[in-house]
Amino acid sequence: MANALPAIETLSSSDALNGRIVEFPVDRPLITDGGGCVTPLTIAYQTYGELNAERSNAILLCHALTGDQHAANMHPLTGKPGWWDVMVGPGKPFDTERFFIVCSNVVGGCLGTSGPSSINPATGQAYGLGFPVVTIRDMVRAQAMLIDHLGVDQLFCVAGGSMGGMQVLQWAASYPERVFSAMPIATAPKHSSQNIAFHEVGRQAVMADPDWRGGRYLEFGVRPEKGLAVARMAAHITYLSEPALQRKFGRKLQDRAAPTFSFDADFQIENYLRYQGMAFVDRFDANSYLYVTRACDYFDLAADYGGSLAQAFKGAKTRYCVVSFNSDWLYPTSASRAIVHALNASGASVSFVEIDSDKGHDAFLVYEPDFIATTRGFLEAAATARGLPRASETRAK
Amino acid sequence: MNAPSFPRSGQSRPVRLDLAAVAAMVAPGSRVLDVGCGDGALLQLLAETKSVDGRGVELSQRGVNDCVAKGLSVIQGDADTDLADYPTDGFDYVILSQTLQATHHPRQVLVDMLRIGRRAIVSFPNFGHWKVRLSLLAKGRMPQTTTLAHAWYETPNIHLCTIRDFVDLVEELGAHIERGVALDHSGAPIRVNAPWWVWNLLGAQAIFLLERDAPKKISPSTAKNT
Numbered sequence: 001m002a003n004a005l006p007a008i009e010t011l012s013s014s015d016a017l018n019g020r021i022v023e024f025p026v027d028r029p030l031i032t033d034g035g036g037c038v039t040p041l042t043i044a045y046q047t048y049g050e051l052n053a054e055r056s057n058a059i060l061l062c063h064a065l066t067g068d069q070h071a072a073n074m075h076p077l078t079g080k081p082g083w084w085d086v087m088v089g090p091g092k093p094f095d096t097e098r099f100f101i102v103c104s105n106v107v108g109g110c111l112g113t114s115g116p117s118s119i120n121p122a123t124g125q126a127y128g129l130g131f132p133v134v135t136i137r138d139m140v141r142a143q144a145m146l147i148d149h150l151g152v153d154q155l156f157c158v159a160g161g162s163m164g165g166m167q168v169l170q171w172a173a174s175y176p177e178r179v180f181s182a183m184p185i186a187t188a189p190k191h192s193s194q195n196i197a198f199h200e201v202g203r204q205a206v207m208a209d210p211d212w213r214g215g216r217y218l219e220f221g222v223r224p225e226k227g228l229a230v231a232r233m234a235a236h237i238t239y240l241s242e243p244a245l246q247r248k249f250g251r252k253l254q255d256r257a258a259p260t261f262s263f264d265a266d267f268q269i270e271n272y273l274r275y276q277g278m279a280f281v282d283r284f285d286a287n288s289y290l291y292v293t294r295a296c297d298y299f300d301l302a303a304d305y306g307g308s309l310a311q312a313f314k315g316a317k318t319r320y321c322v323v324s325f326n327s328d329w330l331y332p333t334s335a336s337r338a339i340v341h342a343l344n345a346s347g348a349s350v351s352f353v354e355i356d357s358d359k360g361h362d363a364f365l366v367y368e369p370d371f372i373a374t375t376r377g378f379l380e381a382a383a384t385a386r387g388l389p390r391a392s393e394t395r396a397k
Numbered sequence: 398m399n400a401p402s403f404p405r406s407g408q409s410r411p412v413r414l415d416l417a418a419v420a421a422m423v424a425p426g427s428r429v430l431d432v433g434c435g436d437g438a439l440l441q442l443l444a445e446t447k448s449v450d451g452r453g454v455e456l457s458q459r460g461v462n463d464c465v466a467k468g469l470s471v472i473q474g475d476a477d478t479d480l481a482d483y484p485t486d487g488f489d490y491v492i493l494s495q496t497l498q499a500t501h502h503p504r505q506v507l508v509d510m511l512r513i514g515r516r517a518i519v520s521f522p523n524f525g526h527w528k529v530r531l532s533l534l535a536k537g538r539m540p541q542t543t544t545l546a547h548a549w550y551e552t553p554n555i556h557l558c559t560i561r562d563f564v565d566l567v568e569e570l571g572a573h574i575e576r577g578v579a580l581d582h583s584g585a586p587i588r589v590n591a592p593w594w595v596w597n598l599l600g601a602q603a604i605f606l607l608e609r610d611a612p613k614k615i616s617p618s619t620a621k622n623t
Binding site: 319321340341344345347349350351352353354355356370373374376377378380381382384385 | 452458461462464465466467468469470471472473474482483484487
């Protein structure tokens with residue numbers, strides 16, 4: 001690779017929107033599992049904190065299905081705090097005063113990294129469905145290119161929840177020597193039939209919208225907002241637990257004393273879902289939704305290792321902390337236990353905590369004191385093992 | 398005395414006598430699985446004094462969180478259901494401290510322990526202790542002692558046994574006792590050389606180091622049919 005052109009670091013024209021951008025030249029394409037090729041490959045990412053002289057304090061955070069690189073800064077489109085604001089920042093478990101934290105938008109995404117809404121250099125139009133179908137492993141390959149570009153050999157930790165957790169598992173399997181510690185959170189070693197079923201409902205909702213136009217909507221200057229909103233509404237239900245829905249909304253009516261005997265949003269839950277759907281279409285590309293859901297569906301780590309999940313982790317020295325939430329029915333504790341059993345069978349160093357929470361799958365994104373304490377303890381012990389200064393020593397400086 | 402607000406592991410902390418007795422049975426540098434590891438006190442002791450590569454299984458979330466926060470590799474799990482998933486010969490020692498009597502299937506738990514590790518260390522309260530016997534005999538009530546402190550209706554100890562019961566079971570399981578020690582109510586070893594029945598009277602608790610029997614040699618002709 002001595003003659004390879006260097007990757008070009010740019011600030012995007014709307015740099016506040018996408019953060020940092022790196023473009024890999026045409027001689028460094030991303031070859032996908034499906035036999036496709038993404039070139040030039042663009043990756044949009046954010047960093048927080050400073051890389052130390054030994055380059056040993058880098059943490060990669062992997063975002064979930066509809067997340068993005070804005071883990072801990074105000075989101076440029078929504079104006080809201082980053083998706084992991086509760087976990088990332090000065091003095092927080094992913095302490096930006098101690099660690100160099102990287103978070104990149106996944107391949108197939110829509111916030112600066114190459115995806116179906118990027119311009120296909122061959123046509124001058126958006127890729128649309130011409131973008132190759134990508135897998136979790138493709139996402140991780142692209143991340144590895146970014147980590148190379150940043151001059152980091154071994155990541156101190158790779159962490160993420162949901163689809164981000166799948167990337168964590170894939171990182172540990174694909175690049176065991178590059179992952180010192182790993183936190184797969186609220187995730188699964190493969191997508192279940194039910195998981196695929198929910199995703200298919202979402203995709204069909206998008207594709208049933210007349211404005212989808214066979215995936216070429218950007219060429220026509222329209223967007224399948226109604227379909228994407230319905231997809232989000234259905235998916236959002238799977239992120240919450242039944243008790244939490246009941247507690248928050250019950251059968252409460254929305255700004256009215258009695259039912260209207262119409263199909264207006266009489267119930268608060270209807271109003272809430274409609275709002276979630278509409279807010280989502282403002283920040284997410286419909287085709288990207290097809291691609292990222294497909295990537296999850298294809299995920300089956302054991303299948304890549306002769307059907308044995310333990311084989312995927314064999315011989316690795318990575319320290320693991322697997323976390324599940326007891327009210328998460330999308331990626332339930334049983335899925336995390338399957339990961340733990342495989343790690344045990346492969347002799348890996350593993351901790352496993354099931355956090356008591358009624359917040360469902362989304363629990364990993366909100367303030368859960370036990371989850372925060374677990375993460376803090378795990379990272380502290382890993383930092384000691386890695387020879388990084390303790391939290392108290394960093395503070396004293 | 399000023400207690401530090403963030404106690405560091407292993408500093409000026411009195412070592413529980415029963416844990417020290419368990420630790421004394423573990424060879425340095427070995428791989429250890431502590432089943433029912435609680436807040437990780439034994440794993441920490443073993444890591445500090447014997448440089449073991451230790452893992453734990455603990456039922457309570459609080460216990461697991463405490464352990465992970467201390468940097469120990471601990472899994473939330475249940476001895477009754479989760480040991481089956483551990484690979485054979487994955488560890489040198491499998492330890493079960495003061496937990497056997499609280500499991501639903503103590504026999505199966507022991508079988509799994511001796512499969513996962515060639516050696517197992519088991520400690521349990523001795524229901525054959527003279528105070529227990531006297532209490533039942535004289536008062537006609539379920540015994541409550543320092544070691545067995547719960548009332549009958551709320552005790553987690555659902556499968557109590559005596560030292561003698563335990564010794565018999567070990568024989569049945571194709572294992573033998575390498576070392577054994579009886580402890581008094583404070584957890585201090587009883588330093589007498591005595592037959593089992595004496596220990597069974599005087600020991601409030603007992604700790605046994607078990608070792609799987611070597612597989613019996615079978616002739617090739619027999620092996621073919623198995």
